[in-house]
Amino acid sequence: MALPGLWRLPLLLLLLLGAVALGQAGQMNLMSPYNVQVHAVNTNFTLKWKWDSQKDFEVTFSAQYQRIAEDDEEEEEETDWKEIPGCQNVTVTECDISSEITDYFSFYNVCVRAEKGEKRSPCSITFLFRPYFIAEIGPPGVQLESIDGVVKITVSPPEKSQSRKMWSNEDITFTYNLESWENSSNIESKTRIIQRRETIYDLAPGIIYCLRVQARITSEKKVGSFSPVSCVKTSEKARNALPYPMNVKVHALNMKFLLTWDNQYDQNVSFIVQYLCAYLKSLQEDDLDKWTVVPGCENITTTQCDFSKIILGGLYFLRVQAINGYNKSRWSNEVKVDPCVVNEIGPPNVTVSSSEDSLRIQLTAPRTENDSISECYDLTYQILYWENSSALKKTKQQPLLLFTISDLKPSTLYCLQVQAFSQVYIKYGHFSEMECIRTLDAKTSPLAILTTFVIAMIAFFFLASVFGFGVYYISRRIRYAFFPSCKPPSNIECLGGQPFVSLYLSTSEEPTDNCCIIENIVTEETNQTDFKDYKHSKQSSRDSGNYSNDDDTSGTKVSEEMLEQETS
Amino acid sequence: MATMCLLNICLVLLFSTEIYSLDCKMLHLQQNKVNMKSLELLSKMGGQFPLQCLNENRNVGFLQKVLRPTESQKENAKLIILEIFQQIFNIFSKNLTQAAWDRSFIQSFQNGLYQQIEQLEKCLHSERENEIPYLGNEKILFPLLKLKKYFERIGDFLKEKQYSLCAWETIRWEMERCLLFVDQLTERLQN
Numbered sequence: 001m002a003l004p005g006l007w008r009l010p011l012l013l014l015l016l017l018g019a020v021a022l023g024q025a026g027q028m029n030l031m032s033p034y035n036v037q038v039h040a041v042n043t044n045f046t047l048k049w050k051w052d053s054q055k056d057f058e059v060t061f062s063a064q065y066q067r068i069a070e071d072d073e074e075e076e077e078e079t080d081w082k083e084i085p086g087c088q089n090v091t092v093t094e095c096d097i098s099s100e101i102t103d104y105f106s107f108y109n110v111c112v113r114a115e116k117g118e119k120r121s122p123c124s125i126t127f128l129f130r131p132y133f134i135a136e137i138g139p140p141g142v143q144l145e146s147i148d149g150v151v152k153i154t155v156s157p158p159e160k161s162q163s164r165k166m167w168s169n170e171d172i173t174f175t176y177n178l179e180s181w182e183n184s185s186n187i188e189s190k191t192r193i194i195q196r197r198e199t200i201y202d203l204a205p206g207i208i209y210c211l212r213v214q215a216r217i218t219s220e221k222k223v224g225s226f227s228p229v230s231c232v233k234t235s236e237k238a239r240n241a242l243p244y245p246m247n248v249k250v251h252a253l254n255m256k257f258l259l260t261w262d263n264q265y266d267q268n269v270s271f272i273v274q275y276l277c278a279y280l281k282s283l284q285e286d287d288l289d290k291w292t293v294v295p296g297c298e299n300i301t302t303t304q305c306d307f308s309k310i311i312l313g314g315l316y317f318l319r320v321q322a323i324n325g326y327n328k329s330r331w332s333n334e335v336k337v338d339p340c341v342v343n344e345i346g347p348p349n350v351t352v353s354s355s356e357d358s359l360r361i362q363l364t365a366p367r368t369e370n371d372s373i374s375e376c377y378d379l380t381y382q383i384l385y386w387e388n389s390s391a392l393k394k395t396k397q398q399p400l401l402l403f404t405i406s407d408l409k410p411s412t413l414y415c416l417q418v419q420a421f422s423q424v425y426i427k428y429g430h431f432s433e434m435e436c437i438r439t440l441d442a443k444t445s446p447l448a449i450l451t452t453f454v455i456a457m458i459a460f461f462f463l464a465s466v467f468g469f470g471v472y473y474i475s476r477r478i479r480y481a482f483f484p485s486c487k488p489p490s491n492i493e494c495l496g497g498q499p500f501v502s503l504y505l506s507t508s509e510e511p512t513d514n515c516c517i518i519e520n521i522v523t524e525e526t527n528q529t530d531f532k533d534y535k536h537s538k539q540s541s542r543d544s545g546n547y548s549n550d551d552d553t554s555g556t557k558v559s560e561e562m563l564e565q566e567t568s
Numbered sequence: 569m570a571t572m573c574l575l576n577i578c579l580v581l582l583f584s585t586e587i588y589s590l591d592c593k594m595l596h597l598q599q600n601k602v603n604m605k606s607l608e609l610l611s612k613m614g615g616q617f618p619l620q621c622l623n624e625n626r627n628v629g630f631l632q633k634v635l636r637p638t639e640s641q642k643e644n645a646k647l648i649i650l651e652i653f654q655q656i657f658n659i660f661s662k663n664l665t666q667a668a669w670d671r672s673f674i675q676s677f678q679n680g681l682y683q684q685i686e687q688l689e690k691c692l693h694s695e696r697e698n699e700i701p702y703l704g705n706e707k708i709l710f711p712l713l714k715l716k717k718y719f720e721r722i723g724d725f726l727k728e729k730q731y732s733l734c735a736w737e738t739i740r741w742e743m744e745r746c747l748l749f750v751d752q753l754t755e756r757l758q759n
Contacts, residue, residue, distance in 0.1 A: 105713045132713060168720065169658030172685060218689040219650045220709065277675055279682035283661060312672075313605060314679025315686070338683070341590070375605065378597060424594040 030121035033061060033112045037127055038097070040135040041225075043164045045101045047087060048094040049112045049124065059116045063087035064123065065100055068107040076107075089115065104131040104166055135166050137224025140176060140215045144232040148244075148330040151200040151209055151232055153178070158215050158224060167217070171196075171282050174215045177223070183208035183231060197281050201333045203234045242329040245271065245303075245320040250335060252343040255372040257311055259297075260304045261320055261332065269324045273297035273305040278315035278336065291319070299323070311339045313375065340376035345420045345429030348381060355447070356410045356440045359385070361403035366420060366429065377422035379429075385416035388436060397421065410442035592691035596757035599649065602684045603751045606677060610744055613673035617741060621734035635714055635749075644708050645756040650688040651712050652750055655719040656743055657681045662726060667736035 033049040040046070047063055063084045069077050087095035101108060107130050111123035141156035157170035167173055178198065181189035184207065194213075203209055210231040215224040245261040252258065259273060274291040297305035307318065316337045322329040349364035363381055366373060373379075383403055386393040389412075396405065408414060415436040420429035590598060635648070660678055722739060729735030 105717050130713075132716070133709065168716065168723075169654055171661060172654045172657050172682070175689065218693050219647050220712070277679045277682075278686075279657070279678045282682065312676045312679075314676065314683045316679075375601065424590055424598045426591050 030059070030114045030116055030119050032121045032124040033093070033114055034124060036110065036112055036124050038108075038110060038129050038134060040131060040166075042135065042138045042159050043098060043101075043104075043162065043166045045096070045098045045131065046094055047084075047097045047110055047112070051093055051114060057091070059114050060089040060091055061087070061093070061095075061112050061114055062089060063095060063097065063110060063112045065097065066109040067103065068109065069103065070106065084110075087112075101131050104135070106130070132166065137167070137174075137215045137217070137222055139225045139227040140174075140213050142211070142213050142227045142230050144211075144230055146209075146232045146235050148241075149203065149205055149235055149237055150330075151203060151234060153194070153198045153200065153211070153213075155194070155196050155198075155213055155215075157196075173217055175218055177214045177216055178211060179213075179226070180209065180211035183210050195281050196283075199334060205234050205236045208233050242269070242322055242324055242327045244329040245322050245332040248318070248320055248332045248335050250318070250337050250342050252339070254346040254366050255308065255311070255339070255343055255368040255376070256306070257308045257337070257339065257343075258304055258306055259294075259318055259320070259335070263303045265322065265324075267324050268301075269322050270299045270301050271297070271303070271305075272299060272321050272323060273307065274319055274321075274331075275307060275310050276317040278317060281317070294318070308369070311337075311372070313339075340425060341427075343373075343376065345373070345377070345379070345422065345427060347430045347432035348418050348420055350416075350418050350432045350435055352416065352435050352437050354414075354437045354439045356442055357408050358404055358406040359408065359414060359416070359437065359439070361405070361416070361418070363401040363403070363418060365401070377420075377425065377427070379420040379422060381418055382421050382428070383416055383418050384431070385414055388413040388415050408439050410439050413438045590687060590691075592694060595646070595687070595691055596754050598687070599684070599754045599757060600751075602680060603747055603754060605680055607744065607747050609673050609677040609680070610740060610747065613669040613677065614667070614737065614740055618734070618737055621737045624729075624734045624738050635711055635718075644711060645753045646688055646692055647708065648711055648715065649750050649753055649757075650685060650692065651715050652746055653681050653685050653688070655715065656746060657685065659719070659722060659726070659739065659743070662723075663731045664736070666731055666733050667740075668733060669736075669740075 031052070033051045035050040037048050038045055039048060049061070051059070051061070064081045065084055066081045067079045069079070071077070082100075084095070084097050084100050086099060087097060097110065107128060109126045109128050111126040113123045114121040138158040140158050141160060143154040143156070145152040145154070155176050157167070157174055159165045159167060159170060174196075176194050176196070177191055178194045179189050179191045180200070181187065182204075193216075200209070208231050210229055212226045212229045214226045216222065243264060246264060247262040249260050250257060251260060261271075273294045275294050276291050280290045294305055294307045294310055296309075297307065305320075310316065316339075317334045318337060319334045320332040346366040348366055351362040353360045353362075361383065365379060378399070380397055380399040381401070381403070382395055382397045383405070384393050384395050385405055387409070396403065405414075405416075413436055415434050417431040417434050419431045421427070422429075657678060660674060660681075664674065722742065726735050726739060
């Protein structure tokens with residue numbers, strides 16, 4: 001504010017005067033209520049405030065509110081101030097504002113003013129709150145049932161029968177703290193976390209057992225108020241009743257699950273085993289009809305039941321009943337099964353080979369039906385190995401199925417065992433059987449042996465193939481030369497009754513005479529016989545041939561050709 | 569048979585290593601498995617998205633829009649996953665008669681979610697036992713509120729459509745997105 005200096009003084013004076021005037025008026029007016037707060041249990045909101053003046057029955061209070069809504073982009077939008085219907089002209093210092101609080105996740109602003117006749121106080125300092133954050137959890141409902149020496153507890157969520165709910169998915173959001181004690185004894189109360197339906201076993205008969213329950217939202221660290229204390233007398237053990245199966249336990253190896261129990265019966269007794277998916281225990285409806293018979297475990301006479309087939313992920317409850325004719329025992333204590341936790345991991349399959357200074361280990365994961373083990377664990381493997389003569393054992397861990405342990409001594413006996421390990425469940429599997437193997441001698445390095453062998457093999461095959469090919473080639477050439485597969489045309493073959501022969505064969509029966517032609521002789525004996533003339537002309541025509549007649553092979557060839565020409 | 573049983577018991581006793589439950593530091597590994605399995609079951613239970621439902625008004629918004637993965641820091645990633653799982657569990661506990669989905673797959677799906685909810689609660693409980701309640705700790709609780717609002721809208725959508733086949737198919741499709749979002753969050757559990 002850049003007001004000129006001259007203007008400042010009168011302005012200040014004016015403000016001062018105004019304040020004094022207001023102060024005088026305030027003495028006449030009513031004070032505002034203070035310490036305004038909202039308390040909430042479930043969806044019940046109570047507005048409370050304080051008012052200091054001496055009891056003045058003529059003073060009444062009225063409250064108003066404003067909602068501040070946010071959208072997904074976190075932009076706020078304020079509504080106008082509205083009067084709260086149930087909080088107009090009330091004479092006490094609290095009122096119920098539940099009807100106006102409908103959006104539990106938005107902010108609300110509330111304020112209260114005092115009124116006396118015509119006078120109205122300014123509205124108090126506002127109280128800003130987000131209903132969900134200030135709401136407390138009310139007490140849950142508890143139902144107790146005492147049958148056959150056990151106490152069955154059924155807890156109902158704090159807002160069970162209400163249409164408006166602060167805790168929207170009450171079935172799964174709540175777990176409950178159970179505080180229980182025996183009424184007559186001085187033993188301190190026990191506290192534990194339970195689900196909506198819980199059975200308390202191992203209680204002495206005929207005692208009074210008391211408990212109270214509070215709801216909790218573990219994730220938000222919210223704990224509600226306790227239910228009223230309820231007590232129940234445990235029932236006496238019924239006489240002549242068929243005892244229920246005891247010591248019910250789960251054994252599991254490589255995802256094969258076995259339920260076992262003690263055989264304590266003299267008579268002919270059969271058993272029935274039932275299971276329940278754990279999530280059904282948290283739901284509204286009663287779980288009585290949800291228990292299902294484990295296939296293959298109905299009316300069995302053995303004291304064990306294989307229930308691997310029902311395990312499809314998740315938690316389960318199991319229970320057993322003994323039956324003798326029409327006489328049925330009560331159901332055994334329920335056993336909760338977390339398959340991945342209870343399962344024992346069997347040994348992996350191990351194959352070892354050795355070299356001079358290392359061991360190579362090939363593993364196969366523990367075998368299970370339909371690969372269910374991998375749904376629980378990402379296994380790593382731990383190898384325990386040691387020199388047979390020493391007690392010092394070393395370990396190695398890795399997630400792969402192929403191990404190499406190097407830097408070992410040559411020609412030494414090493415032993416090893418392998419076990420699988422699940423990091424998530426901190427669970428070690430069973431050890432494989434001990435395998436012992438001797439590393440190879442240092443002099444004959446297996447690598448050297450291997451390379452020599454491989455080189456020798458390559459050389460052998462190379463030579464063998466060269467030799468084989470050579471033989472084949474030569475035989476082909478020979479066959480081609482001496483026994484050609486092609487036949488000459490029949491007219492050639494049959495001419496003069498002379499069979500066709502290879503051109504390469506020398507014809508011994510047709511030797512060619514070595515002839516010399518001396519030109520001057522011919523000129524001298526001009527009057528010779530016709531025959532002589534003929535011969536002469538013939539010889540002259542093959543003049544050049546005579547000169548090259550020294551060469552044997554070509555000579556024979558040429559002579560052959562000539563012979564053929566003559567005959568044709 | 570009895571000897572086999574005895575042998576089994578002996579084996580178990582002989583090799584029995586202490587049975588622990590899960591290590592919360594390694595939760596992300598197990599969470600990954602649950603995410604994958606749940607996604608698989610979700611797609612198995614109903615098969616292809618029916619063509620006649622393509623025109624269905626999907627006015628429920630997207631979780632990714634409601635809650636950006638960056639908003640959830642490491643400390644409340646577990647909390648957010650737990651909230652999402654609880655909300656999905658709650659939705660699939662509603663009136664499913666018109667959905668015409670395979671009951672055994674729904675059961676496995678719910679049972680798996682339930683197990684993980686218990687697990688996450690256990691881990692949160694053990695980690696935060698000595699911490700003060702979050703009441704008023706807006707930074708931690710604020711994303712939860714957004715989620716609650718979002719799932720409230722989904723609940724209202726189903727109610728409004730009277731849990732019809734197409735409404736359920738739309739929601740199944742939307743829940744698949746939720747699980748993929750959880751998968752992104754799971755990475756934050758790792759460090």
